[in-house]
Amino acid sequence: MNTDHVVRTFVEYFQERGHRRITGSTLLPPPVDPVLFTTSGMHPLTPYLEGRPHPLGRRLVNVQRCLRTTDLDEVGDNTHLTVFEMLGTWSLGDYEGRQSLGWGYELLTQGFGVDPGLLHATAFGGDGRTGPDTASLEVWQERGVPVEITTDDNWWSNGPTGPCGPDSEIFLWTGDTPPQSTPTGDDRWVEVWNHVMMRHRRLDDGSLVPLPQRNVDTGLGLERLATVLQGRTSVFECDVFDPWRRLVPALWELDEPSLRLVCDHLRSAIVVIGDGVSPANTGRGYVLRRLVRRVLTVLRRDDPSRGLGDLPDELFRHTLHRFRQTVAPDAVRKVLLDEERRFGRLLERGRQVLARPRFRGPLSEEDLSYLHDTHGLPRDLVRSLRPR
Structure with a gap:
Protein backbone atom coordinates (compact mmCIF):
# COMPACT_ATOMS: atom_id res chain seq x y z
CA MET A 1 0.00 0.00 0.00
CA ASN A 2 1.81 3.13 -1.19
CA THR A 3 1.37 6.52 0.44
CA ASP A 4 -1.22 7.72 -2.09
CA HIS A 5 -3.32 4.64 -1.33
CA VAL A 6 -2.93 5.28 2.41
CA VAL A 7 -4.17 8.86 1.96
CA ARG A 8 -7.18 7.81 -0.12
CA THR A 9 -8.15 5.07 2.33
CA PHE A 10 -7.88 7.44 5.29
CA VAL A 11 -9.79 10.34 3.74
CA GLU A 12 -12.55 8.18 2.26
CA TYR A 13 -13.06 6.34 5.55
CA PHE A 14 -13.77 9.57 7.41
CA GLN A 15 -15.74 11.13 4.57
CA GLU A 16 -18.08 8.12 4.80
CA ARG A 17 -18.53 9.09 8.47
CA GLY A 18 -19.57 12.67 7.78
CA HIS A 19 -16.21 14.44 7.66
CA ARG A 20 -15.59 17.16 5.08
CA ARG A 21 -12.14 17.37 3.55
CA ILE A 22 -10.40 20.71 4.01
CA THR A 23 -7.36 21.91 2.11
CA GLY A 24 -4.09 21.65 4.02
CA SER A 25 -2.25 24.92 4.56
CA THR A 26 1.33 25.77 3.69
CA LEU A 27 4.18 25.38 6.19
CA LEU A 28 3.63 28.99 7.22
CA PRO A 29 1.18 29.25 10.13
CA PRO A 30 -1.35 32.07 10.50
CA PRO A 31 0.19 35.45 11.45
CA VAL A 32 -1.15 35.27 15.02
CA ASP A 33 0.53 31.91 15.65
CA PRO A 34 3.89 32.30 17.45
CA VAL A 35 5.52 29.18 15.92
CA LEU A 36 7.85 29.51 12.91
CA PHE A 37 6.31 26.65 10.96
CA THR A 38 3.16 24.57 10.98
CA THR A 39 4.03 21.61 13.20
CA SER A 40 0.64 19.88 13.19
CA GLY A 41 -2.66 19.96 11.37
CA MET A 42 -4.38 21.84 14.17
CA HIS A 43 -2.46 25.11 13.72
CA PRO A 44 -4.71 26.53 10.97
CA LEU A 45 -7.78 25.33 12.91
CA THR A 46 -7.06 27.01 16.25
CA PRO A 47 -9.90 29.59 15.95
CA TYR A 48 -12.40 26.77 15.28
CA LEU A 49 -11.12 24.66 18.16
CA GLU A 50 -11.73 27.71 20.33
CA GLY A 51 -15.38 27.92 19.27
CA ARG A 52 -15.68 29.78 15.96
CA PRO A 53 -18.04 27.86 13.59
CA HIS A 54 -16.19 26.27 10.67
CA PRO A 55 -17.84 26.86 7.27
CA LEU A 56 -17.66 23.14 6.44
CA GLY A 57 -19.16 21.93 9.70
CA ARG A 58 -18.10 20.09 12.84
CA ARG A 59 -16.38 17.04 11.30
CA LEU A 60 -13.23 17.65 9.25
CA VAL A 61 -10.43 15.62 7.65
CA ASN A 62 -7.27 16.74 5.85
CA VAL A 63 -3.67 16.11 4.83
CA GLN A 64 -1.23 18.70 6.21
CA ARG A 65 2.47 19.19 5.55
CA CYS A 66 4.41 19.89 8.71
CA LEU A 67 7.94 20.86 9.76
CA ARG A 68 9.44 20.24 13.19
CA THR A 69 12.78 21.78 14.08
CA THR A 70 12.79 20.03 17.46
CA ASP A 71 13.53 16.76 15.66
CA LEU A 72 16.52 18.02 13.62
CA ASP A 73 19.08 16.21 15.73
CA GLU A 74 17.04 12.99 15.57
CA VAL A 75 16.78 12.95 11.78
CA GLY A 76 18.58 9.89 10.52
CA ASP A 77 16.96 7.41 12.91
CA ASN A 78 14.12 5.18 11.73
CA THR A 79 11.16 7.45 12.50
CA HIS A 80 11.99 11.17 12.37
CA LEU A 81 11.75 13.52 9.40
CA THR A 82 12.05 17.30 9.26
CA VAL A 83 9.20 17.81 6.78
CA PHE A 84 6.45 15.21 6.74
CA GLU A 85 2.73 14.80 6.10
CA MET A 86 0.12 14.44 8.81
CA LEU A 87 -3.31 12.90 8.25
CA GLY A 88 -5.77 14.66 10.53
CA THR A 89 -9.36 14.52 11.74
CA TRP A 90 -11.33 16.89 13.92
CA SER A 91 -14.52 16.88 15.89
CA LEU A 92 -15.39 20.50 16.65
CA GLY A 93 -17.76 20.06 19.56
CA ASP A 94 -19.37 16.99 17.95
CA TYR A 95 -18.35 13.42 18.95
CA GLU A 96 -15.90 12.66 21.74
CA GLY A 97 -12.72 10.66 22.22
CA ARG A 98 -14.43 7.30 22.66
CA GLN A 99 -15.87 7.51 19.12
CA SER A 100 -12.61 8.78 17.66
CA LEU A 101 -10.54 5.96 19.14
CA GLY A 102 -13.10 3.37 18.06
CA TRP A 103 -12.88 4.57 14.47
CA GLY A 104 -9.10 4.69 14.71
CA TYR A 105 -8.93 1.07 15.82
CA GLU A 106 -11.34 -0.03 13.09
CA LEU A 107 -9.46 1.80 10.33
CA LEU A 108 -6.07 0.45 11.39
CA THR A 109 -7.18 -3.15 11.78
CA GLN A 110 -9.79 -3.43 9.02
CA GLY A 111 -8.99 -0.63 6.58
CA PHE A 112 -5.20 -1.00 6.71
CA GLY A 113 -5.04 -4.63 7.82
CA VAL A 114 -2.84 -4.09 10.87
CA ASP A 115 -2.65 -7.13 13.16
CA PRO A 116 -4.41 -6.09 16.42
CA GLY A 117 -1.71 -7.97 18.31
CA LEU A 118 0.83 -5.40 17.12
CA LEU A 119 -0.99 -2.47 18.75
CA HIS A 120 -0.30 -0.77 22.05
CA ALA A 121 -1.92 2.39 23.40
CA THR A 122 -1.12 4.98 26.03
CA ALA A 123 -3.57 7.10 28.02
CA PHE A 124 -3.48 9.97 30.49
CA GLY A 125 -3.36 8.93 34.13
CA GLY A 126 -4.38 12.24 35.65
CA ASP A 127 -2.50 14.82 37.68
CA GLY A 128 -3.25 17.47 40.26
CA ARG A 129 -5.37 19.49 37.83
CA THR A 130 -7.41 16.94 35.88
CA GLY A 131 -8.48 13.36 36.45
CA PRO A 132 -7.50 10.24 34.52
CA ASP A 133 -8.77 9.60 30.99
CA THR A 134 -10.97 6.64 31.92
CA ALA A 135 -12.95 6.76 28.65
CA SER A 136 -9.85 6.07 26.52
CA LEU A 137 -8.71 3.36 28.91
CA GLU A 138 -12.08 1.62 28.59
CA VAL A 139 -12.00 1.79 24.78
CA TRP A 140 -8.68 -0.07 24.67
CA GLN A 141 -9.63 -2.56 27.36
CA GLU A 142 -12.84 -3.42 25.48
CA ARG A 143 -10.77 -4.20 22.37
CA GLY A 144 -8.05 -6.12 24.14
CA VAL A 145 -5.32 -3.56 23.34
CA PRO A 146 -2.71 -3.17 26.10
CA VAL A 147 -2.57 0.33 27.59
CA GLU A 148 0.24 2.14 29.35
CA ILE A 149 -0.81 4.94 31.70
CA THR A 150 1.40 8.04 31.77
CA THR A 151 1.05 11.67 32.78
CA ASP A 152 3.46 14.02 30.98
CA ASP A 153 3.62 11.87 27.83
CA ASN A 154 -0.14 11.94 27.39
CA TRP A 155 -0.93 15.63 27.77
CA TRP A 156 -0.90 17.61 24.52
CA SER A 157 -0.55 21.37 24.28
CA ASN A 158 0.10 23.85 21.52
CA GLY A 159 2.66 25.75 23.58
CA PRO A 160 2.77 27.43 26.99
CA THR A 161 -0.75 28.81 26.47
CA GLY A 162 -3.73 27.89 24.34
CA PRO A 163 -5.82 24.78 23.62
CA CYS A 164 -4.69 21.56 25.31
CA GLY A 165 -5.93 18.32 26.78
CA PRO A 166 -5.26 14.65 27.50
CA ASP A 167 -4.38 12.39 24.61
CA SER A 168 -4.32 8.71 23.79
CA GLU A 169 -1.54 7.58 21.46
CA ILE A 170 -1.56 4.48 19.27
CA PHE A 171 1.71 2.61 18.75
CA LEU A 172 2.67 -0.13 16.28
CA TRP A 173 5.26 -2.80 17.01
CA THR A 174 8.14 -2.71 14.51
CA GLY A 175 10.47 -5.27 16.05
CA ASP A 176 11.37 -8.65 14.56
CA THR A 177 10.29 -10.44 17.75
CA PRO A 178 6.85 -10.79 19.32
CA PRO A 179 5.75 -7.51 20.97
CA GLN A 180 7.22 -6.89 24.39
CA SER A 181 7.52 -4.19 27.05
CA THR A 182 5.63 -0.88 26.62
CA PRO A 183 5.98 2.23 24.45
CA THR A 184 8.02 4.07 27.09
CA GLY A 185 10.19 1.00 27.67
CA ASP A 186 11.02 -0.09 24.11
CA ASP A 187 11.53 2.22 21.12
CA ARG A 188 10.45 -0.52 18.72
CA TRP A 189 6.95 0.65 19.61
CA VAL A 190 6.47 3.51 17.11
CA GLU A 191 3.79 6.11 17.65
CA VAL A 192 1.64 6.57 14.56
CA TRP A 193 -1.64 8.18 15.68
CA ASN A 194 -2.40 10.66 18.44
CA HIS A 195 -5.97 11.41 19.56
CA VAL A 196 -6.19 14.60 21.64
CA MET A 197 -9.27 15.30 23.73
CA MET A 198 -8.91 19.07 23.45
CA ARG A 199 -11.13 20.41 26.20
CA HIS A 200 -9.03 23.01 27.99
CA ARG A 201 -7.23 26.29 27.49
CA ARG A 202 -4.05 27.00 29.44
CA LEU A 203 -3.81 30.63 30.58
CA ASP A 204 -0.69 32.74 31.12
CA ASP A 205 -0.58 31.79 34.80
CA GLY A 206 -0.64 28.07 33.95
CA SER A 207 -4.21 27.49 35.07
CA LEU A 208 -6.74 25.58 32.96
CA VAL A 209 -10.20 26.74 31.93
CA PRO A 210 -12.73 24.82 29.78
CA LEU A 211 -12.88 25.56 26.07
CA PRO A 212 -16.31 26.64 24.78
CA GLN A 213 -16.67 23.19 23.20
CA ARG A 214 -15.18 19.71 23.70
CA ASN A 215 -13.07 18.86 20.64
CA VAL A 216 -11.12 15.89 19.34
CA ASP A 217 -7.97 16.55 17.30
CA THR A 218 -6.10 13.60 15.79
CA GLY A 219 -2.88 13.33 13.81
CA LEU A 220 -1.52 10.25 12.04
CA GLY A 221 2.00 10.32 10.58
CA LEU A 222 1.68 9.32 6.92
CA GLU A 223 5.28 8.24 6.33
CA ARG A 224 5.44 6.26 9.57
CA LEU A 225 2.26 4.34 8.81
CA ALA A 226 3.30 3.73 5.19
CA THR A 227 6.64 2.39 6.40
CA VAL A 228 4.97 -0.20 8.61
CA LEU A 229 2.38 -1.18 5.98
CA GLN A 230 5.15 -1.62 3.39
CA GLY A 231 7.15 -3.86 5.71
CA ARG A 232 10.08 -1.45 5.89
CA THR A 233 12.19 -0.67 8.93
CA SER A 234 12.79 3.06 8.33
CA VAL A 235 10.78 6.01 7.03
CA PHE A 236 13.65 6.55 4.59
CA GLU A 237 12.74 3.24 2.96
Missing part, protein backbone atom coordinates in the same frame (compact mmCIF):
# COMPACT_ATOMS: atom_id res chain seq x y z
CA CYS A 238 9.06 3.98 2.31
CA ASP A 239 7.98 4.81 -1.23
CA VAL A 240 8.16 8.63 -0.93
CA PHE A 241 11.95 8.30 -0.73
CA ASP A 242 12.28 5.88 -3.67
CA PRO A 243 13.68 8.44 -6.15
CA TRP A 244 16.00 9.88 -3.50
CA ARG A 245 17.46 6.49 -2.62
CA ARG A 246 17.85 5.68 -6.31
CA LEU A 247 19.45 8.91 -7.49
CA VAL A 248 21.46 10.37 -4.58
CA PRO A 249 23.83 7.39 -4.06
CA ALA A 250 24.65 7.57 -7.77
CA LEU A 251 25.84 11.15 -7.22
CA TRP A 252 27.67 10.89 -3.91
CA GLU A 253 29.06 7.95 -1.98
CA LEU A 254 27.65 8.35 1.53
CA ASP A 255 27.26 6.14 4.58
CA GLU A 256 23.67 5.42 5.62
CA PRO A 257 23.36 8.12 8.34
CA SER A 258 24.77 10.76 5.98
CA LEU A 259 22.53 9.60 3.12
CA ARG A 260 19.46 9.92 5.32
CA LEU A 261 20.41 13.40 6.51
CA VAL A 262 21.18 14.63 2.98
CA CYS A 263 17.92 13.25 1.56
CA ASP A 264 15.80 14.57 4.43
CA HIS A 265 17.34 18.04 4.54
CA LEU A 266 17.36 18.60 0.79
CA ARG A 267 13.79 17.35 0.46
CA SER A 268 12.76 19.60 3.35
CA ALA A 269 14.61 22.59 1.89
CA ILE A 270 12.77 22.16 -1.42
CA VAL A 271 9.41 22.17 0.38
CA VAL A 272 10.31 25.20 2.52
CA ILE A 273 11.46 27.14 -0.55
CA GLY A 274 8.31 26.00 -2.35
CA ASP A 275 6.26 27.71 0.36
CA GLY A 276 8.04 31.02 -0.27
CA VAL A 277 10.85 31.06 2.33
CA SER A 278 14.33 32.36 1.43
CA PRO A 279 17.57 31.74 3.38
CA ALA A 280 18.25 34.35 6.08
CA ASN A 281 20.06 34.82 9.38
CA THR A 282 16.89 34.76 11.51
CA GLY A 283 13.51 33.10 11.75
CA ARG A 284 12.25 30.75 9.07
CA GLY A 285 15.04 31.74 6.73
CA TYR A 286 17.61 30.64 9.28
CA VAL A 287 15.99 27.20 9.56
CA LEU A 288 16.24 26.87 5.78
CA ARG A 289 19.86 28.10 5.81
CA ARG A 290 20.73 25.60 8.52
CA LEU A 291 19.20 22.72 6.54
CA VAL A 292 21.15 23.58 3.39
CA ARG A 293 24.44 24.18 5.18
CA ARG A 294 24.20 20.95 7.13
CA VAL A 295 23.87 19.14 3.79
CA LEU A 296 26.84 20.99 2.30
CA THR A 297 28.96 20.30 5.37
CA VAL A 298 28.29 16.57 5.06
CA LEU A 299 28.86 16.51 1.31
CA ARG A 300 32.14 18.41 1.40
CA ARG A 301 33.50 16.60 4.41
CA ASP A 302 34.97 13.91 2.14
CA ASP A 303 35.03 15.71 -1.21
CA PRO A 304 35.11 19.53 -1.52
CA SER A 305 34.06 19.32 -5.18
CA ARG A 306 30.57 18.05 -4.37
CA GLY A 307 27.80 20.51 -5.13
CA LEU A 308 24.05 20.89 -5.39
CA GLY A 309 24.17 21.73 -9.07
CA ASP A 310 24.32 18.00 -9.74
CA LEU A 311 20.87 17.30 -8.25
CA PRO A 312 18.59 15.75 -10.90
CA ASP A 313 15.46 17.64 -11.91
CA GLU A 314 13.42 14.55 -11.03
CA LEU A 315 14.00 15.12 -7.30
CA PHE A 316 12.69 18.68 -7.51
CA ARG A 317 9.64 17.66 -9.55
CA HIS A 318 8.86 14.65 -7.38
CA THR A 319 9.05 16.61 -4.11
CA LEU A 320 7.07 19.62 -5.31
CA HIS A 321 4.37 17.34 -6.71
CA ARG A 322 4.29 15.26 -3.52
CA PHE A 323 3.56 18.39 -1.45
CA ARG A 324 1.18 19.93 -4.00
CA GLN A 325 3.36 22.98 -4.68
CA THR A 326 3.23 24.91 -7.95
CA VAL A 327 6.59 26.74 -7.89
CA ALA A 328 8.91 26.02 -10.83
CA PRO A 329 11.73 23.54 -10.09
CA ASP A 330 14.29 25.91 -11.64
CA ALA A 331 13.29 28.65 -9.19
CA VAL A 332 13.91 26.31 -6.24
CA ARG A 333 17.24 25.18 -7.71
CA LYS A 334 18.36 28.81 -8.05
CA VAL A 335 17.72 29.49 -4.35
CA LEU A 336 19.76 26.42 -3.38
CA LEU A 337 22.66 27.33 -5.66
CA ASP A 338 22.71 30.93 -4.42
CA GLU A 339 22.91 29.66 -0.85
CA GLU A 340 25.65 27.23 -1.85
CA ARG A 341 27.72 30.14 -3.18
CA ARG A 342 27.25 32.02 0.09
CA PHE A 343 28.35 28.92 1.94
CA GLY A 344 31.48 28.73 -0.20
CA ARG A 345 32.41 32.27 0.76
CA LEU A 346 31.77 31.41 4.42
CA LEU A 347 34.10 28.42 4.12
CA GLU A 348 36.89 30.56 2.75
CA ARG A 349 36.48 33.14 5.48
CA GLY A 350 36.34 30.35 8.07
CA ARG A 351 39.63 28.89 6.90
CA GLN A 352 41.29 32.29 7.20
CA VAL A 353 39.92 32.84 10.71
CA LEU A 354 40.93 29.37 11.91
CA ALA A 355 44.45 29.91 10.60
CA ARG A 356 45.02 32.59 13.25
CA PRO A 357 47.39 31.60 16.07
CA ARG A 358 44.58 31.80 18.62
CA PHE A 359 42.77 28.82 17.07
CA ARG A 360 45.65 26.45 16.35
CA GLY A 361 45.26 24.44 19.55
CA PRO A 362 42.19 22.72 21.01
CA LEU A 363 39.11 24.93 20.84
CA SER A 364 37.31 25.83 24.04
CA GLU A 365 33.58 26.51 24.40
CA GLU A 366 34.47 30.20 24.51
CA ASP A 367 36.29 29.84 21.17
CA LEU A 368 33.36 28.05 19.56
CA SER A 369 30.90 30.67 20.83
CA TYR A 370 33.14 33.48 19.55
CA LEU A 371 33.47 31.85 16.12
CA HIS A 372 29.72 31.47 15.88
CA ASP A 373 28.67 34.86 17.25
CA THR A 374 31.37 36.97 15.60
CA HIS A 375 32.08 35.14 12.34
CA GLY A 376 28.92 33.12 11.78
CA LEU A 377 30.75 29.79 11.90
CA PRO A 378 28.63 27.02 13.46
CA ARG A 379 30.51 24.42 15.47
CA ASP A 380 29.86 21.55 13.05
CA LEU A 381 31.39 23.65 10.27
CA VAL A 382 34.34 24.59 12.47
CA ARG A 383 35.02 20.93 13.11
CA SER A 384 34.88 20.13 9.41
CA LEU A 385 37.42 22.87 8.64
CA ARG A 386 39.91 21.82 11.28
CA PRO A 387 42.87 19.71 10.08
CA ARG A 388 42.40 15.99 10.77
